[in-house]
Amino acid sequence: MPELDPGTPRPSRRTMLKGAAGVGAAGLAASALASVALPAAASIKSPVRTTRGPAGEGAGDQAIVVHVRDAASGEIDVFRGTTQIRMHDRDLAARLVRASR
Amino acid sequence: MSSHREAPEISKDPVADSTDLYAFVSPDKPGMVTIIANYIPLQGAAGGPNFYEFGDDVIYDIKIDTFGNSKWDINYQFRFSTELGNPETFLYNTGPITSLTSPNWNRRQVYSVTRIDGAGEHVLGKNLACPPCNIGPLSTPSYATKLAAPAVHTLGDGSKVFAGQRAEGFYVDLGSIFDLGNLRPFQNLNVFGKAEGLSAAAGVNATKLLNVHSIAIQVPIGRVTRKGRPIIGVWTTASRQRVRILDPEAGKVITSGPFEQVSRLGNPLVNEVVIAMGDKDKWNSQRPHNDSQFTHYFAHPELAALLPVLYPGVFPNLAALVASKKPRVDLEAVLLTGVPSGIIPGFSTFTGTVQADLLRLNTSIPPSHSPNVLGVLGGDLAGFPNGRRVFDDVVSVELRAVAGATYPLIDPTFTPDAAAGELTDGLTPASLGMPFLDHFPYLGVPFDGYDDPAS
Numbered sequence: 001m002p003e004l005d006p007g008t009p010r011p012s013r014r015t016m017l018k019g020a021a022g023v024g025a026a027g028l029a030a031s032a033l034a035s036v037a038l039p040a041a042a043s044i045k046s047p048v049r050t051t052r053g054p055a056g057e058g059a060g061d062q063a064i065v066v067h068v069r070d071a072a073s074g075e076i077d078v079f080r081g082t083t084q085i086r087m088h089d090r091d092l093a094a095r096l097v098r099a100s101r
Numbered sequence: 102m103s104s105h106r107e108a109p110e111i112s113k114d115p116v117a118d119s120t121d122l123y124a125f126v127s128p129d130k131p132g133m134v135t136i137i138a139n140y141i142p143l144q145g146a147a148g149g150p151n152f153y154e155f156g157d158d159v160i161y162d163i164k165i166d167t168f169g170n171s172k173w174d175i176n177y178q179f180r181f182s183t184e185l186g187n188p189e190t191f192l193y194n195t196g197p198i199t200s201l202t203s204p205n206w207n208r209r210q211v212y213s214v215t216r217i218d219g220a221g222e223h224v225l226g227k228n229l230a231c232p233p234c235n236i237g238p239l240s241t242p243s244y245a246t247k248l249a250a251p252a253v254h255t256l257g258d259g260s261k262v263f264a265g266q267r268a269e270g271f272y273v274d275l276g277s278i279f280d281l282g283n284l285r286p287f288q289n290l291n292v293f294g295k296a297e298g299l300s301a302a303a304g305v306n307a308t309k310l311l312n313v314h315s316i317a318i319q320v321p322i323g324r325v326t327r328k329g330r331p332i333i334g335v336w337t338t339a340s341r342q343r344v345r346i347l348d349p350e351a352g353k354v355i356t357s358g359p360f361e362q363v364s365r366l367g368n369p370l371v372n373e374v375v376i377a378m379g380d381k382d383k384w385n386s387q388r389p390h391n392d393s394q395f396t397h398y399f400a401h402p403e404l405a406a407l408l409p410v411l412y413p414g415v416f417p418n419l420a421a422l423v424a425s426k427k428p429r430v431d432l433e434a435v436l437l438t439g440v441p442s443g444i445i446p447g448f449s450t451f452t453g454t455v456q457a458d459l460l461r462l463n464t465s466i467p468p469s470h471s472p473n474v475l476g477v478l479g480g481d482l483a484g485f486p487n488g489r490r491v492f493d494d495v496v497s498v499e500l501r502a503v504a505g506a507t508y509p510l511i512d513p514t515f516t517p518d519a520a521a522g523e524l525t526d527g528l529t530p531a532s533l534g535m536p537f538l539d540h541f542p543y544l545g546v547p548f549d550g551y552d553d554p555a556s
Binding site for chain 2: 002084
């Protein structure tokens with residue numbers, strides 16, 4: 001499909017890396033979080049799904065990776081295959097932060 | 102260099118580092134457009150035992166805008182897969198590799214080509230073999246005929262494709278340029294060179310004896326143009342997934358998430374010498390149609406201000422132009438929108454008003470019978486910046502343009518300094534030490550590790 005207007009410019013790799021390091025939160029593989037229960041669907045606010053790349057290709061490992069972008073606001077990114085879901089859950093974020101210590 | 106290691110982040114990720122992009126109407130097949138995107142810079146030919154290869158975890162794209170809105174509407178996408186024959190040996194090859202199916206070749210790559218356009222995704226080829234790297238005369242005998250030539254594949258739509266190692270085609274005297282802009286042919290005039298008593302000297306090619314990995318495709322012109330719109334904009338990108346985790350327990354690398362652009366390339370030398378250090382990584386992440394955020398770098402290029410300082414008294418007219426703070430609309434046109442018709446007789450690369458760093462090719466201009474490596478600046482309308490051919494001397498062209506040689510295009514009252522028409526780093530295609538081919542994929546046979554260097 002031809003290119004869609006992506007809206008605002010996206011952050012650079014460096015910005016993303018800086019951001020990941022700067023929030024003081026945890027980016028954790030889900031396998032390390034077996035003891036942390038996922039919240040009920042009702043507690044997930046404003047999930048945003050983004051996908052780039054060819055469907056079904058490049059998915060590679062189907063590990064689920066969770067990145068707590070901002071523990072205070074509960075902003076969490078969940079990566080799987082070639083997808084990324086943005087969710088907001090302060091309780092889950094807080095539990096992930098506790099589990100990471 | 103053209104775009105080799107041109108930004109801090111991508112310099113640490115050579116597999117995804119786009120180095121050069123070429124687009125031209127094929128001289129031997131004037132009904133076909135050839136596009137070549139090079140990756141993995143500065144390959145020493147003897148770089149084993151893990152010789153160079155594309156990234157299995159990288160998406161390589163060649164994007165084409167045929168509408169003139171600086172967004173792609175045709176994308177040729179390349180995905181690679183590495184196959185290891187025998188994991189019990191450290192060797193790349195266990196004997197002579199005499200064909201692309203040789204059992205002696207232990208580690209090989211295959212790839213798929215997918216065309217994405219308004220009609221959807223079309224897999225044009227899969228499990229296409231790359232050639233091996235050129236190891237040496239014992240390991241890769243008859244490289245050109247037995248290994249490289251069979252790796253040129255014909256796709257279902259009549260296009261040709263090649264992906265693999267080639268000799269570097271970009272020539273540049275990096276050693277002098279990054280040593281305070283001390284162009285050897287003019288180092289007697291450089292403020293630092295003069296102080297050292299240096300005399301003018303011939304250029305030294307920093308990319309001599311080095312290889313690169315090329316993704317080359319040759320497509321009928323009608324497949325990449327729109328009726329009545331012969332001018333296309335081309336760029337290449339490399340993308341990686343957003344997440345990468347080293348998993349020592351599983352002994353593997355986990356990648357996840359959407360693919361994110363980490364490298365892009367349209368015109369040569371833009372991110373290299375036009376964009377400032379603080380924006381280079383951002384530049385690589387952006388889509389071309391957002392390039393108006395970088396216009397100031399083109400309007401007031403740092404290099405134009407440096408030349409009169411580095412070469413006192415040599416560029417008085419350029420110095421005055423810089424001091425006037427007039428925007429370099431000539432450079433904006435050449436690099437960001439294309440040159441509108443009516444400025445150079447019989448010539449246009451204008452794709453629209455959206456500022457975007459695209460390599461623009463007017464496919465209605467036939468290949469030149471007597472090409473000039475200076476392209477349009479040398480009176481050859483089939484050369485850079487009308488696309489870019491493998492042999493074009495883009496270093497000299499852009500040095501001269503920045504020095505003011507193209508400013509009269511938008512201000513006929515401006516007289517370029519005499520030196521602006523002479524600037525060069527003193528190199529020619531012969532400086533590469535490996536001839537180009539007169540047919541697809543045009544870039545020369547890669548240097549082999551036994552003979553290069555030979556001592």
